[in-house]
């Protein structure tokens with residue numbers, strides 16, 4: 333069995349709806365776009381598109397979320413349809429514009445079953461914490477495992493509240509409505525990214541079921557460590573209130589948040605800041621150094637992706653805040669706000 337075949341079998345790729353839409357749209361050229369970890373699925377989707385007479389282009393750009401569709405690149409390449417693999421349309425999109433390019437989303441689900449010992453380990457850890465009511469959530473890809481975890485815990489007698497929509501690194505709203513009613517949250521996820529976002533939004537215990545490494549672990553400690561670090565950055569920024577502020581504006585369709593930018597700008601100016609509007613398709617440490625060398629501002633707020641200040645830019649030599657952290661800075665208060 334080839335490596336390509338292997339990866340196609342590890343995931344269920346829901347192509348039916350997209351195929352029907354492509355028949356209606358009859359595009360001449362499509363661009364495949366996926367997060368790096370799912371780019372090997374280009375081969376699987378490619379095969380399914382062979383019934384169409386179209387030219388397929390392959391994007392090498394990262395895809396940190398469905399907020400991050402490379403529309404400029406697709407426009408320059410003369411593409412009619414972007415086929416984005418692995419996410420649904422971005423929930424928090426502010427700009428719904430009349431675009432020439434159609435973006436179609438191809439849902440993908442991870443197929444691997446969770447082992448009985450993993451589920452029993454999770455149940456044991458919840459019992460140790462005295463948990464009776466719990467939420468269970470996941471991203472779109474781990475939906476099958478999320479359903480299995482929820483059913484298992486229900487059979488064990490726990491009260492389980494399931495998020496009706498997948499979580500994102502900046503979106504935990506459907507879980508947080510239950511936050512006061514549950515004893516803990518269970519997140520089905522590979523890696524720290526999604527559990528950490530929940531740990532910044534809720535103070536409850538967070539247990540992670542990782543279907544890729546088949547292990548259960550607690551994300552609470554890491555989230556608390558990051559929270560301490562973020563409060564330290566906010567503290568450092570206090571002495572700079574009223575200074576020169578860089579408001580970083582995202583260039584990708586889902587990351588251009590004009591209502592948020594407008595709100596933060598007015599808030600900043602009311603507190604005596606001089607706000608500089610800085611555009612950036614993707615804000616890296618290198619981009620920040622470059623603009624800081626040019627403008628020499630006192631601090632920055634990233635409005636595109638609230639994870640950038642936390643995950644990628646925390647080592648920058650000046651405070652780089654999320655929108656929520658900036659609100660805490662200027663309004664005061666002890667409660668951490670994530671993401672805005």
Ligand code: SF4
Nearest residue numbers: 396397399501502637
């Ligand atoms: S966390 Fe960042 S990359 Fe992920 S969906 Fe939100 S804005 Fe996009």
